Amino acid sequence: MRLTPHKTLAALASALAFVPAAFAAPMSTLDRNGAWVTVEAYGPNIVHVTIAADKAEVLKGPGFGILPKNADNGAFRHATGAGGDSFTSSGMTLQVNPAPPARTPSQGEKYFAPSLASVGLSVKNARGEQILNMTGWEMSPQTVSGEKTYQVGASFSAPRDEHYYGMGQNQESLSGLDLRGRVLDCKHWYDAPAGESVCVPFMVSSKGYGIVWDNPSATRFIAGVNGRTAFQSNVGERVSFFVITGNNSDELYAGYARLTGKTPIPPKAAFGLIQSKARYDSQQEVLRVANTYRQKKYPLDVMVVDWFYWTRMGQMDINPAEFPDPDGMNKQLHDMGMQSIISIWPRYETSGRYFNELDKKGYLLKDKDGKSVDGLPFRSDRTGGLIDATNPAARQWFWEKARDNILSHGFDYPWLDETEPDLVPDGFFYSIGSGDRYHNLFPLLHVEGVADNMRAWKPNKRVLILSRAAYLGSQRTGALFWSSDINPTWEALARQIPAGLNMTASGIALWGNDIGGWQFLPQTTTATKAPLLDPSDARDVVGQNHDYPELMTRWFQYGTFLPTLRLHGDRKQADIWSFGKAAETIMARYDTLRYQLIPYIYSQAKFTHDTGAPFMRPLWMDFPQDPNVADIGTEYMFGPAFLVAPITEQGQTEKNVYLPAGSDWYNFWTKEKLAGGRWVKVAAPIDQIPVFVKAGSIVPIGADIQSTATKQGIARVEVYPGKDGEFSLYDDDGVSYDYEKGKSTVTRLRWNEGSGKLSASGNDSGLARSLPGLVKVVGK
Numbered sequence: 118m119r120l121t122p123h124k125t126l127a128a129l130a131s132a133l134a135f136v137p138a139a140f141a142a143p144m145s146t147l148d149r150n151g152a153w154v155t156v157e158a159y160g161p162n163i164v165h166v167t168i169a170a171d172k173a174e175v176l177k178g179p180g181f182g183i184l185p186k187n188a189d190n191g192a193f194r195h196a197t198g199a200g201g202d203s204f205t206s207s208g209m210t211l212q213v214n215p216a217p218p219a220r221t222p223s224q225g226e227k228y229f230a231p232s233l234a235s236v237g238l239s240v241k242n243a244r245g246e247q248i249l250n251m252t253g254w255e256m257s258p259q260t261v262s263g264e265k266t267y268q269v270g271a272s273f274s275a276p277r278d279e280h281y282y283g284m285g286q287n288q289e290s291l292s293g294l295d296l297r298g299r300v301l302d303c304k305h306w307y308d309a310p311a312g313e314s315v316c317v318p319f320m321v322s323s324k325g326y327g328i329v330w331d332n333p334s335a336t337r338f339i340a341g342v343n344g345r346t347a348f349q350s351n352v353g354e355r356v357s358f359f360v361i362t363g364n365n366s367d368e369l370y371a372g373y374a375r376l377t378g379k380t381p382i383p384p385k386a387a388f389g390l391i392q393s394k395a396r397y398d399s400q401q402e403v404l405r406v407a408n409t410y411r412q413k414k415y416p417l418d419v420m421v422v423d424w425f426y427w428t429r430m431g432q433m434d435i436n437p438a439e440f441p442d443p444d445g446m447n448k449q450l451h452d453m454g455m456q457s458i459i460s461i462w463p464r465y466e467t468s469g470r471y472f473n474e475l476d477k478k479g480y481l482l483k484d485k486d487g488k489s490v491d492g493l494p495f496r497s498d499r500t501g502g503l504i505d506a507t508n509p510a511a512r513q514w515f516w517e518k519a520r521d522n523i524l525s526h527g528f529d530y531p532w533l534d535e536t537e538p539d540l541v542p543d544g545f546f547y548s549i550g551s552g553d554r555y556h557n558l559f560p561l562l563h564v565e566g567v568a569d570n571m572r573a574w575k576p577n578k579r580v581l582i583l584s585r586a587a588y589l590g591s592q593r594t595g596a597l598f599w600s601s602d603i604n605p606t607w608e609a610l611a612r613q614i615p616a617g618l619n620m621t622a623s624g625i626a627l628w629g630n631d632i633g634g635w636q637f638l639p640q641t642t643t644a645t646k647a648p649l650l651d652p653s654d655a656r657d658v659v660g661q662n663h664d665y666p667e668l669m670t671r672w673f674q675y676g677t678f679l680p681t682l683r684l685h686g687d688r689k690q691a692d693i694w695s696f697g698k699a700a701e702t703i704m705a706r707y708d709t710l711r712y713q714l715i716p717y718i719y720s721q722a723k724f725t726h727d728t729g730a731p732f733m734r735p736l737w738m739d740f741p742q743d744p745n746v747a748d749i750g751t752e753y754m755f756g757p758a759f760l761v762a763p764i765t766e767q768g769q770t771e772k773n774v775y776l777p778a779g780s781d782w783y784n785f786w787t788k789e790k791l792a793g794g795r796w797v798k799v800a801a802p803i804d805q806i807p808v809f810v811k812a813g814s815i816v817p818i819g820a821d822i823q824s825t826a827t828k829q830g831i832a833r834v835e836v837y838p839g840k841d842g843e844f845s846l847y848d849d850d851g852v853s854y855d856y857e858k859g860k861s862t863v864t865r866l867r868w869n870e871g872s873g874k875l876s877a878s879g880n881d882s883g884l885a886r887s888l889p890g891l892v893k894v895v896g897k
Contacts (some may be wrong), residue, residue, distance in 0.1 A: 143167075144190045146175065147202055148810070150216040152234035152254075161192035162208030162362045162374050165331075168236050168271075169355035180357065181558055187375050218686065222358035242362050248324040250274040250344075254356045262551040263485060269332065270349035271356050275341035278713060280323035280747045283341030283589070283623040283839075284338050286600060289614040291608070292351040294735055294750030297341040304335035305537040305557055305586050311612055313601035315586045316557040317623040318348070319373060323737065323747065324464045327369045329358035329589065333558040335543070347414040353552040366738040367730040367735035374729025378593025380626050382726045384579045385825040385851030386456050387597060388417030388718045390708055391683035393458075394691040395635065396423040399439045400446040406692055411453055411823065415693055415705050416712045418824045420450055421532065421685075424707055431472060433522045441848065444613050446734075447527030454826035458583060461519050463563060463720040465503035467491055471518070480504060480511035483546045490545050502542040504560050508548040519567065520574060533567060533596075536560040560586040561594075563633040577853045582751050585823065587625050591891030596628045597681050605634030605665070605686060606858030611671055611765035615750030617679070618728070621731035628733065629681035633669045636690040638662060644770030649803040653872045657698035658689045664767050667803065674806045675763035677707045678755045680718075680733055702806045706805050709821065716817040716831060716846060721756045723847040732756050732803040740777035743794070749775055752807075756790065757844075758814035758837070759785070762799070762800040762807040774799045774807045781812035781839045788895050812839025812893075815866045815875070817846050825851055831884060834866065834873055836894045842868040848881070873897075 143155040143165075154617065155175040157165040162614060165188075167175040179185055192206040201215040214237035233256060240249040252274055258575075281296040284303055288311040318330035332350040339347040348358070361372035374380070392410070397403045398737045403420055408726040410417040412875035427633040428436045435443050445456050464473045465730045466482070472489075475481050481489040489502045504509045519531060542552020549555065565585045571580045582594040591598070600616060603609045613630050620628045640660030648664040659665040684691050693708065694701045715789040721732035730738075734754040738747035752762035752774060760782065762774045776782045776796030785808035791797060810816065814837045820830040836842070851862035863880040875892050879884040 128890045129134065142205060143176075144193060144693065145174070145202060145247060146211055148537075149213075149236050150219075150234040152236050154213055154236055154238075156202075156204055156211060156213065157191050158190045158204070158206070159187050159189055159359070159376055160189050160208075160372070161206040162368065163359055163376060164193075164204065164209065164211050164240075164545060165357070165359050166211070166238065167355055170233065170256060170773075170821055171354065174355040176316070177355075181333055181555075182377055182591075183329075183331065183359075183563055184376065184590070188668075190893050208243050209360075210245070211238060211360070212241070218613055220897070221703035224369050238363065242325055242813075243364065246734065248322070248326050248362070249328075249360060255349070260324035261553045262546070264551060264554075266352050266554070267354060268349060268351060269353035269356050270347055270359065272345055272347040275344050275346040277325070278323075278819075279341060279342045279346075280737070281320055281346065282737070283317070283319050283327070283619055284322045285319075285623050285625075286313070286315035286616055286620040287599065288603075288612045289609045290316065290750060293748045294615050294618055294737075295748040296338070296619070299340050301338040302335065302338070303330075303338050303557075305560070307537050307539050308881075311584070312609065312616070315537075315560075315598075315620070317587055317589060317591070317620070317625055318557075319350075319623045321366065321369055321622055322699055323684050323741070325363060325369075327361040327373065329359040329361065329373065329632040331481075331589075332361065333555050333588065335556045350555070352551070353402075356399050357831060365741070367728055370624060370730040373664065377590035378622065380592045380725050381579065381595040382625065382722050382856055384456075384581050384595065385597055385715070385719055386418040387581055387681060388715055388722070389682070389712065389825050390416060390691060391419040391421060391458070391681065392417055393423060393631075393683055393685040395685065395687040396425055400441070400443065401645035404449055406721060407450055407453060407455055409692070409694070413694065413705070415708050416821075416823050417455060417458050418826075419458055421459065421683075422528075423532070424460050424462065424534065426459070427453040429466060430462065431469040432517045433461070433471065433521065435526065443528070447529075451527075454824040456529040457527070458530045458532050459523060460534050461523060462535050462600050463503045463504040463506070463515060463533070463538070464535060465504070469501070471500060475502065475504070475511075478510070478514075479548065480508060480514060482540065482552065484830060485544070485546070490540065492542060503538050504563070505547050506563035506566060507555065510568075511560065513570075515563075516570040520570070524798050530581040530583075531567060531571075533564055534583075534585055536563055536584050536586045555723065557588050558582060561588040561591050563598050564591065564594045568596070569769055577855070579852060579854060592627070597629065599628065600630040600680070600681070602635040604636045605633060605668070605688075607765060607767050608838045609634050609666060610668065610675070610763075613675075614753070614763060614765070617733065618750055618753055621680075621733045622735060622738075624729065624731075626725045626731035626733070629676070629678050629679045629683055631685040632672050632676045632689065633686045634672075635686050638665065638686065639818040644767045648728045649768060649770070650697060650699045650874075652697055655695065655700070658695050662838045664695040667767060669696045670700045670803065671806065673704045674707055675761070677711045677714075678759060678761040678808070680712055706804070712822055712829075713818050715825065715829060715831070716819045716848070717758070719851075720817075720845060720847040722801060724756075724845075736760075736777055741780060743778040745775060746777055758810050758816050760809040762809065764801050764806050770801055770803070772799050772801050772807050773797070776809060780855050782813065782896060783837050784808075784811040785809075785810050791897065810837045812837055813868065813870070815842050815844035815868055817866075819846070831891060833891045833893050834888065836868050836873065836892060837874070838868070838870060838894055838896065841870050846879075846881075846884075863897045
């Protein structure tokens with residue numbers, strides 16, 4: 118295929134977006150008896166440290182996911198003395214120890230000690246307190262996929278009172294959040310026993326710092342085991358990491374955003390209800406479900422067309438037998454105030470129309486002999502070759518086919534499934550190198566390639582993408598991430614809470630999961646308690662799985678307080694009314710509540726865009742002085758106001774909930790006021806999950822709407838008294854990028870506890886005038 122000049126430029130721009138760019142000269146390149154160390158800054162609270170035996174390696178600059186254009190050494194001053202080299206700013210001090218004096222090695226060291234020159238360093242915060250101490254580094258020779266390379270790593274002291282969070286998505290925990298004492302495989306692993314793992318190598322410490330580990334190969338994270346915390350990556354020729362410091366967690370996330378990119382504000386529809394199913398087998402079924410939502414007056418924003426709408430895997434077409442008029446279908450959805458998402462896979466079976474072309478051009482993942490890889494025999498997986506997202510020409514090819522063959526039929530947004538990739542790259546080869554070396558990189562390159570092209574195609578329509586995996590910087594694509602193909606079980610539900618909280622703690626704020634679980638729904642149950650909801654009118658869907666309507670309802674209640682709310686699953690039906698009338702009544706009520714909270718949630722999306730900090734927040738972020746919250750992974754803050762404690766056990770009608778110290782709390786349902794710093798037993802009948810509101814909170818409640826396509830007014834403003842409070846209520850058109858030009862409204866609401874008055878300032882004069890009639894002070 119010959120590229121036009123326009124397409125050539127587009128392909129070049131897409132290619133350059135993923136090449137680690139030239140970076141500013143480091144502040145210093147230090148020689149430690151043959152170990153080379155460079156130090157580079159990204160503002161006053163971020164330093165990049167690179168260590169290698171080869172000087173050329175430390176001068177290469179940062180790896181994928183990092184934004185080298187944001188490097189800035191200006192805040193630091195460098196001094197050299199007997200104690201080594203110090204780099205000091207208003208935010209931190211990095212001390213690189215001097216080379217140790219030469220000495221004769223002991224007998225044991227002659228045989229077993231590392232041959233690397235010693236490098237030690239430490240970091241102090243703005244108050245001069247030492248918060249990090251690197252005790253060693255490693256480069257262990259090995260051969261991986263025929264390439265001579267190294268296992269690379271660094272070790273740090275682990276004080277007994279230090280706690281660790283982040284490192285992407287790991288579903289092994291049922292309740293605990295702290296990673297301390299655990300050894301994690303930070304790698305994309307679809308078949309992880311507890312549920313898919315996703316590697317975002319950003320660790321946040323309770324000591325007031327974060328480490329961004331700059332290596333996309335499979336990485337082991339050792340968290341406070343035997344007094345040691347360490348990172349070990351399978352492939353590399355250097356150690357490269359960033360240290361971010363801050364006075365609070367939000368400052369750490371601001372640093373992460375500077376380093377890897379801001380989270381865009383997604384279209385407002387992303388925060389409404391998204392209805393999906395594996396799968397709707399015709400456009401008639403899609404429209405039937407959409408119309409039923411409107412007839413029942415249950416709010417809904419997005420309908421999703423999942424896989425196998427195509428005629429063949431990798432055909433990148435729409436089966437006319439099942440979807441004879443996709444343009445007309447999408448027009449009907451749009452007329453109902455809905456939008457559409459469609460799944461587009463990056464895999465191509467050998468008998469499809471594109472495999473030979475892709476194979477000839479070298480656009481697919483290869484084996485060691487240069488042959489395109491076809492499926493995974495060990496998984497009975499025969500679904501073709503994987504597009505090589507590291508090849509800019511292949512990315513451009515994929516985008517153009519997705520646009521012209523699929524999205525151009527009126528679909529609003531793509532769902533980029535299989536972005537782990539499921540086709541494991543270890544032992545295979547991308548255009549830029551081995552899959553072992555770049556194991557975790559695929560989701561960033563694949564999704565960002567589509568995101569950038571979508572914005573170029575429709576420059577004033579915000580990008581929205583569903584993506585199943587992430588890497589450093591993935592938040593800047595505007596994607597919504599979810600926890601993959603989890604089981605429809607109570608156990609899987611429990612695992613979602615700590616998994617999601619560590620994912621958002623990794624800088625990936627827009628996270629959710631398949632409400633109800635994705636995998637095939639068993640038609641029996643092992644539950645021993647009587648179900649809390651009558652399943653008798655849901656037998657067509659749940660069979661003899663008597664407690665599933667209860668599980669679905671509890672999951673939907675939890676989902677109401679997630680960044681994204683998306684029903685999905687491999688079952689006969691997956692919509693609100695398909696699990697019995699009792700379940701429908703409760704889920705419909707929570708659907709309405711979700712839409713009432715959209716002004717609050719959308720304001721949190723603006724907060725994340727501005728600060729980099731997540732708005733689904735583990736308790737340690739907001740209550741760092743309360744030692745009791747360090748390991749709580751069963752409840753969380755949803756924005757500044759709500760504490761949410763989902764129910765994850767069958768038959769459970771009450772739950773012990775910890776209310777953090779330093780605040781009073783209101784039961785959201787009963788308005789009872791309780792003091793913090795203690796555990797309380799909370800009633801949880803089937804129509805309620807424990808939700809509390811922090812004293813001093815201001816919560817705007819939106820008017821009832823059927824979708825975000827309708828301009829939503831403010832129905833009331835709830836104030837939870839007890840201390841002074843403020844809230845920035847944000848709004849814009851919800852669709853375009855005009856918000857980047859400042860075209861928006863911001864109303865600053867302030868509650869004065871002493872006067873008992875709520876005031877408003879900002880550029881929404883209409884709201885300010887109507888405010889006195891909208892205020893509801895809880896308890897008065």
